[in-house]
Amino acid sequence: MKAIDILNSHSLKRTSCREGIIDVIMITNQALSENEIRERLSGNYDRTTFYRSFKTLEEHDIIHKIVIDNQIVKYALDTSIMHKNGHAHFFCNECHMVQCLESVTLQNVELPEGYTEEETEIIIKGTCAACKK
Numbered sequence: 587m588k589a590i591d592i593l594n595s596h597s598l599k600r601t602s603c604r605e606g607i608i609d610v611i612m613i614t615n616q617a618l619s620e621n622e623i624r625e626r627l628s629g630n631y632d633r634t635t636f637y638r639s640f641k642t643l644e645e646h647d648i649i650h651k652i653v654i655d656n657q658i659v660k661y662a663l664d665t666s667i668m669h670k671n672g673h674a675h676f677f678c679n680e681c682h683m684v685q686c687l688e689s690v691t692l693q694n695v696e697l698p699e700g701y702t703e704e705e706t707e708i709i710i711k712g713t714c715a716a717c718k719k
């Protein structure tokens with residue numbers, strides 16, 4: 587799937603900044619922080635353009651946010667196009683990379699009466715294959 591197809595499937599207008607953001611995340615194959623995405627963009631976009639494009643992608647669930655320990659915020663491409671369920675994430679304690687574990691889906695948890703679920707986040711922390719070598 588290409589960036590343009592993803593934008594089309596969400597009826598979003600194609601802009602080079604939106605496409606660029608999607609491409610960057612797709613190529614890297616791991617979650618990136620806002621700064622990391624900005625640094626890797628080939629085009630030069632001002633802050634406002636970048637921020638707006640970024641927000642649009644987030645609002646349309648094309649990218650999703652992953653927060654580790656209330657400190658590290660990274661974004662990954664949302665795979666809900668293929669997988670409807672939420673999924674767990676892996677965090678490497680050594681290199682701080684974050685990756686979606688799409689095969690580890692979040693099942694519906696049964697909560698006590700009167701409780702409402704707002705967010706469920708499962709982060710598995712450990713050492714990634716590259717760091718283990």
Ligand SMILES: [Zn+2]
Nearest residue numbers: 678681714717
């Ligand atoms: Zn690592």
Ligand SMILES: [Zn+2]
Nearest residue numbers: 662675686687
């Ligand atoms: Zn994810």
